Amino acid sequence: MKLLLKLQKLKLLWTLKLPNRTFHGHPRLLSSDVYSQYESIRQGKQEIPKYFNFASDVLDKWSEIEKAGKRPSNPAFWWINGEGEEVKWSFEELGFLSRKVANVLTKECGLQKGDKLILILPRIPEWWLVKVACMRAGIVVIPGTSQLSAKDILYRLQASKAACIITTGKLAPAVDSVASQCQLLKTKLMVSKGSREGWQNFTELYQNQSADHSCIKTRIQDPMMIFFTSGTTGSPKMTQHSQGSLGFRPLLSERYWLDLTPSQIIWNTADTGWILTSIASFFDPWVFGSCIFIHNLPQTDSEVILNTLCRFPIDALVGAPTLFRMLVQNDLSKYKFMSLKYCMSGGEPLNPEVMEQWKSHTGLDIHEVYGQTEMGVICSVSKGMKIKPGSMGKAAPLYDVQIIDKNANILPPGQQGEIAIRSKPIRPLGFFSEYLDNPKKTAESERGDFYVTGDRGTMDEEGYFQFIGRDDDIIISSGYRIGPFEVESALIEHPAVVETAVVSSPDPLRGEVVKAFVVLSPTFSSTDLKSLTRDLQDHVKKTTAPYKYPRKVEFVKELPKTVTGKIKRNELRDKEWGRI
Known part of the structure; x- marks a missing residue:
């Protein structure tokens, strides 16, 4: 399905939907000329551009403003790890380093526009560099949380047909355990010290690269990022976003939910695998020229x-x-x-x-x-x-x-x-x-x-x-979206489990947690239930991501079902939340 219809229709949309808004006392976005262009689009006087690239049309513009001395002396990116290490980049430095990484991806790894790259890194500066570099090269980036298991990684590699994966040495063994089943995976880059057979060292490659790179021209509807959702009745789905839906959108939405200035600093604590980090720790703050603050927070x-x-x-x-x-x-x-x-x-x-x-x-x-x-x-x-x-x-x-x-x-x-x-x-x-x-x-x-x-x-x-x-039936626990199907699939692999249903359960700290109702195999009926509960929880942690394990387990003789044999998860959930 195409993201955009004809530009003439889009012009009508902005004319109808966007109100006339003024922002008292706020510095203009980017520069007066660029601001005027987007203001004209907001007012329906100008059509949305056919081509757009967030790296060149936003980040590089801020770099030019910086060099002209028209932006406060505030870093664009500020990272700490709580152990004394610190990284500060201006927009100019961000551009310089991301061009080097773009050359790594294209020259060293042979990636081309439209290729897909899975990015599984914790809150470290390289995550931001790789994302900007992918935009410069037209590579579609697929973020993932560092808690993904080998099974999760295999599914994402196969479903996306990714040509490259970038992760840490900690997750490299999990990737290697499934890589032979992913024939389209060409390159593995490791962001860690040392070496590993079959992997290239990311840091060594980009340190020795030239920063001479021309940003590729991308259409506003070209794919830019893919996020895997948590499915409720099946496997996670690939949600594809374009240059327009993520990169251009905040230019038109203006200051709606953030309302930042170039002199301000924002800190978002979300995991790098979720879209909130891409919005609140990447696109939207940088549209305003604001500083993004990151704490490694293991x-x-x-x-x-x-x-x-x-x-x-x-x-x-x-x-x-x-x-x-x-x-x-x-x-x-x-x-x-x-x-x-x-x-x-x-x-x-x-x-x-x-x-x-x-x-x-x-x-x-x-x-x-x-x-x-x-x-x-x-x-x-x-x-x-x-x-x-x-x-x-x-x-x-x-x-x-x-x-x-x-x-x-x-x-x-x-x-x-x-x-x-x-x-x-x-x-x-x-x-x-x-x-x-x-x-x-x-x-x-x-x-x-x-x-x-x-x-x-x-x-x-x-x-x-x-x-x-x-x-x-989606479960949102501590901000993580968890699909019951994945947890149920993991539990059913255990020999003690005949049947299971997973629902949300109230929790004073996390809002809600995963609860599993389990029907036991007769051979396990005399097993110590406390010990078995821990065993099932550990099994889920190993089979899926650790945050998906059921914090509550209840053993039942049977599960409520419809006349057609479908499990009534809504009935279990309503009982859990005291609705019936």
């Missing part, structure tokens, strides 16, 4: 996070609700934040009591953000908006968000239905292009004139949306 430690906020001039903090639930458990009176003014929470609903505790101890509000892998930011409570506890704010620019029924009829304010975004007659720019190689799923994601999110909610008279729950 583990989420509330004291480390609080001390970092006290030691560094961080203006904006983005995190999952779990982060704020952890932070409010500390004695916040001991901490004095250096610069923090703006806090945002996304990935799952935030408890109103946590918002109240954070506000009472820090004086800061938490602004909720709602989005999906397919859409990016859909709703948010932006600066200046009234905060309604339990509400995730209003629709983002470019999106016509509605509550609809099963027949795609728009429901009135206050009535519960499915959260949907208008996709016809014109597909908004921020939309994903398609579920790659899955036209059936792409078609099923639409109902009438709308893309359906699978989430239920309501909208009030003022246009504020409230999240009710998910129509599907």
Whole structure:
């Protein structure tokens, strides 16, 4: 499915959808000439460009502004690891280093425009360099969390037909264990000290490379990134985004949810495998010329996070609700934040009591953000908006968000239905292009004139949306989206398990966790259940990513089923949440 229709139709979209907006006291984006171009597009006076590349049209423009002395002396990228190591890059340095990496990918690895590259790195600077380099070379990058298992990596390599993988020495053995089954995998790059047979050392290659590289010309609808979703009834799907949906979108959405300036610093604590990091720690802040701050954070430690906020001039903090639930458990009176003014929470609903505790101890509000892998930011409570506890704010620019029924009829304010975004007659720019190689799923994601999110909610008279729950069985725990099918598939491999159903279960810290209902094989009926529970949990950790294991296990004689034999997961889930 094409992301964009004819430019003339797109011009109509911007004319109809984008309001006239002014931003008092904010420096213009990029430069006066560039700003004027995007302002004309926002007002419908100019068509969206046919060609666009985030690296050359945004990052390199900021580099030029820097060299002209028209940007504050703020780094573009600031990384620490908590052990004394620190990296600071200006936009000019980011451009220099990313061109070297682009040459590594094209000259040393032989990658070409349109080739796919799987990037599995923790929060280290190389993750940002590789992403920018891929844009310069027209290579499609596929981020993945460092917690992926060998089985997860195999599936992603085979499904994507990736020609290259870049990861750390820690994950290299897992890749090697499945690489023989991936005939299209040409190159393996390792971001670690030392060497390994069959791998090239990333650092050595790029240090010796020339920085002479010309950014490739890309169309605005050309594929740029692919994210794997967590499926509820099958394997993860490939959600493909274009140069336009991720890179150009924030230029048109302007300051909606972040509202940063070139002198400000933002810290997003999300994992590098999720789209939130690409949005909040890459595209959107750099559109504003802001500084992206990153702490390596091998583990989420509330004291480390609080001390970092006290030691560094961080203006904006983005995190999952779990982060704020952890932070409010500390004695916040001991901490004095250096610069923090703006806090945002996304990935799952935030408890109103946590918002109240954070506000009472820090004086800061938490602004909720709602989005999906397919859409990016859909709703948010932006600066200046009234905060309604339990509400995730209003629709983002470019999106016509509605509550609809099963027949795609728009429901009135206050009535519960499915959260949907208008996709016809014109597909908004921020939309994903398609579920790659899955036209059936792409078609099923639409109902009438709308893309359906699978989430239920309501909208009030003022246009504020409230999240009710998910129509599907997806589990969101500590910001991680977990598909029950993957956990069930892992459990069923264990000889003790005859049948299993996985649902969400409430948890005071994580919001919800994975719970498995298990029907045991008769040969295991006399086994010590505590020991067996640990065994099943360890089995899932080894078979899938560690964060997917069931933190709760309940052994049952049978599972509730429909007359056709389908397991009633909704019944188990409702019982777990006290709804029945």
